Amino acid sequence: MTMTFLTITVTSFNLGVFSVTVALLIAGFKGFMVLSYFMHLKYENLLLRILVGMIFVLFALIVLITFIDYAYR
């Protein structure tokens, strides 16, 4: 099972013109796979999963607010 995840997550980008969004999406997916399976989050109790989710929401908010601030300077 873990081998499958490995092959899924090893995507080679060496073909240039990918925009940031796509790269980030794929990285995000990879990260999610690592988190769920390798880090066992899928099988952990609900509290941990909620906490991890919250941290990412927090980070997204920080990024959003910073960009809004920067955009209107």
Add this chain to the structure above:
Amino acid sequence: MIMSEKHHVEEHRDDDAKKLGMWLFIFTELLLFGGLFLVYSIYRAKFPADFHAGSLELSVTIGAINTIVLLFSSMTVAMALTAIQKGNKKLSLIMISITLLMAFVFLVNKYFEWGHKFEMGLYPGSALMQHLDRGFLLYFSLYFFMTGLHALHIIVGMVLLFICLFKVKSGNVHTENYTFLENGALYWHLVDLIWIFLFPLMYLIS
């Protein structure tokens, strides 16, 4: 005050708390690197051309190899944990050793990458770097700082895993008490996770 009976040490063990503790620490690490990624994002938005040109100096091949190396090592450390949960001490030791070997390979690659930069005169504080344009300076400063901090985490992770290796060997970590290895594996997965984002953002700027 009534004296309570003397409790055996094992009764105070709390595996869930230990795991939660590691996760809380992982949150702080995520925010640490998250902050750095934020700095990176703002300045990349500000100097897109320089960031792109800067990324051309990096070897995508070595970066990709490192990505594969770390992903593989994440798999082996997860297998080490499963092995010890099933009581297979020997397999666990082999898996941890492979993980450590992969970590070492990663560091060797890093050594070559940075060595190449140093040869070019590109290192923090160098004359060349001080005279770079703003965008380039930001890119390479961020490159050295973020990959350097990440490499430091790899080293810390290796130390942790070495301790895990000895604990499994001595029987301290076994099928009934594997939280230490579990936490070590979690930390290692974090290091891998950070690299998963670091690689495309540093190396693959189109």
